[in-house]
Amino acid sequence: MPTLKIPTPLRPYANGESSMVLPGEIVEDLLQAAVEVHPMLKKHLFNEDGQLRPYVNLFLDENNINQLEGLKTPLSDGDTVLLIPSIAGG
């Protein structure tokens, strides 16, 4: 199964875990599995419309999934997906 790496700011909502091994054939499945295990993650990952929050970025190893197949990017056993925030404000 693939692994989802959790950034420090979201670990309090994942029971302190820095990584989670979850089922998922595509990235989207992996995220859904994560929020099923830790529902408190959901509001920090998704907005009220169920869309990923704009600061949520996902990397398959060191490739931004936006440059792959987005949330439909296929995953294999042993893959590591990193949840990396972009930081914005002003």
Next chain:
Amino acid sequence: MNIHIPATILDQIQAHGEKTYPYEGAGLILGQDEGSIRRVSSLIFLENAREEGSQHNRYLITPEDMLQGEKEAARLNSSILGIFHSHPDHPNLPSEYDREFALPWYSYLITSINKGKRAGSRCWRLAEDRESFSEETIQIIHDPEG
């Protein structure tokens, strides 16, 4: 909530805001989280990745820069405690835009830069319900040897 910042590091943050004026400057704050106290040990200065026409009131740190920041923090045996950024000719209070894009846990240190000159820094953390910020007390640490 307290964040301990060496005077020299706070000076670097404020100087960076003056240097990037009239645009917003930003970067990462590194150090150790000890629960009720955060101790700042270093900074990573980053490019504001927003388009130039928006940089006077918006900043963006790309995920690629964050990924490199995480690696640097690990190399230094530190954590990314938060983000510093400046508000040109605006108060050092989080804006609605700041709130919309903020992440929990991080310390957000905002410096007001008025007409190119530093006008004070305050630090904030997003509330659990994402509806507001709580202020974090900045404790300035002076080097006893100078």
